């Protein structure tokens with residue numbers, strides 16, 4: 001039996017593809033692509049985890065192994081206690097999958113016909129099917145679309161239709177691969193809100209891969225970062241800032257135009273009239289800086305801006321590569337190093353609700369660079 005904290009479990013999972021590359025008119029060479037390289041992690045039941053990384057990092061390959069579409073080349077994998085490779089059909093009743101760039105719906109059929117087919121395919125009891133369908137139709141606003149052929153739906157409508165299709169059989173786990181790709185701001189917001197509600201009401205475990213870091217910020221408390229098939233970071237979103245040694249910005253409005261403010265370790269990066277921008281390490285508390293500025297300068301207003309997470313990740317990759325070049329990088333074996341960190345009430349006031357949750361998680365779960 002699986003335990004709840006081990007709902008999804010990967011032990012040194014690997015996937016190696018053999019590819020042929022043309023090297024001449026009649027010649028080609030075989031090459032190995034290590035898409036997933038010894039990844040170990042667990043996901044607890046009911047967690048919402050973001051799985052992010054640059055193009056070709058190995059995200060989709062991991063998801064495909066978790067669904068049983070691909071067989072791992074090495075390691076051990078369990079989802080709800082099931083081996084996806086050996087019991088793919090049994091697993092299919094426990095999981096829902098949404099690939100943002102591909103639809104599982106029948107292109108020429110009205111949306112409702114796809115759902116009817118799934119009702120039969122998954123042998124969903126009638127009452128349960130009806131209840132799940134009604135709920136999805138209401139929450140995903142599909143009422144006016146059920147009789148429309150899938151090919152006539154907009155991308156956002158089709159995505160909502162796909163999410164409903166993945167949930168008709170009440171899965172315990174939902175994998176979403178780029179669910180908001182190409183959607184407009186309103187459609188994205190709707191999908192994110194739906195996922196939060198689904199998790200709160202049903203306790204569905206969600207694993208989300210995306211290039212849109214807003215998806216992670218608004219949906220997930222935990223994030224795993226993968227690069228070249230290796231797990232680089234596993235922990236709360238807020239910890240990424242520390243791992244990437246990112247900087248926050250203090251924007252101060254003074255009473256009048258003054259020379260650059262001097263409060264170490266912050267440094268002025270921009271001045272516009274009486275407004276000054278000061279960068280300081282994201283791991284530092286803003287409170288003492290604010291107190292010192294207020295004491296020494298005629299302060300009118302101030303705000304703290306969080307760094308852009310995309311930049312944080314890019315910096316983390318750069319740092320990691322430098323470390324690797326220097327020969328100090330150790331092999332990935334699933335061990336985690338805590339990145340720690342301090343926060344004050346002043347910092348917390350500036351955080352969004354999601355960040356607050358993420359930071360709270362940090363106290364209870366080790367998170368950080370996987371070395």
Ligand SMILES: Nc1ncnc2c1ncn2[C@@H]1O[C@H](COP(=O)(O)OP(=O)(O)OP(=O)(O)O)[C@@H](O)[C@H]1O
Pocket residue numbers: 017018019033034035053054055056057058059060061062
């Ligand atoms: N069927 C395959 N045969 C050979 N190589 C593959 C196959 N599928 C994926 N790869 C390679 O494995 C690596 C990881 O690919 P994967 O699609 O998992 O990355 P990803 O993180 O999902 O990327 P993206 O964000 O671009 O979707 C890439 O180098 C890719 O070219």
